[in-house]
Amino acid sequence: MTETTGTFVVTHAESDSAVVRDVETAQVHTLASNPGLEVHDVLEATVAPDPPLEVTWQVVEVDDRRSIELVDSDLEPTQHAKELAADADIGELIQEERAGTGEIHVFRVPEEDVEAAATDVLEDEETVARAARLEAVRVEVRRDVGGGVLSVRYLPD
Template identity: 55%
Template sequence: MTDDQDSGATPDTASQDAKTGTFLVTHADDESAVLTDVHDGQVHTLAENPGLAAAEAITGTLTPVPPMGVSWEVGDLDEQWAIGVEDSDLAPTQQEREIASGQAVGELTRQERAGAGELHVITVPEDGVEQAVADVLDDEDGLRSRAARLGVNRVEVRSDDGVVSVRYVP
């Protein structure tokens, strides 16, 4: 093989492979962090942790670390925020109760909130409210991913007889 022939090595394509988006930090320690793209679910392991904590979301650009590109680094960090998940003592609002009364058990209604965020109303059997709330709260990464997609920092779960509401709020 001469110097003029292709050696099979690939040029540094980090800029081509960079990924810009919104990511949820699903695990973090002093040395590294694991981020999940909230739009496509792709998982990215960071080679170093630039100060991220689990349950945070970021918007920015990740770039693969050469030479193999199997780990990532944060190239640009545009925004970083914590996302809290709360089992509220408050009852669903009048609007949420009205939505629930107009749908069958097991149905879900999604509705944009005035301003920012989203509201989910689930109608459940009256004797199944506690289990439904537990099921919703068990999916913290799913709740936080949706909150990150919506650009909000808090998820509040409210419940009452036959109604569970999940509020994605700023």
């Protein structure tokens, strides 16, 4: 095994160890120690096998560290997001780049499933990994229960 440089999201953290996942390859690395990491932290870093057994990894260099904030907003999707969803089929995902940085994802879901869908997005590890890939630091989930629309906003800051 050799060292790996990439973008990693912290999926599990304890006082003496942590687990990070490469957001591009989905490879998981168990760290032999925890250098102050918290779940949802994102590292632009290099990890290497931890000697002598090389069954765990260590962080050897950190170029950048940020945390992803997950927000369960009480706001409804914007009018624009609702318009995007108006012609979509149930279950269809519409992705749109934001002006500047980030993306907006809009889903049409059955009205009775909007709350569950919002919870699924907020609890899904891939939501944080996607935010890391998009260089977002905040993920905001908005819902329109009566309209069956879920909006996920990946925001830079």
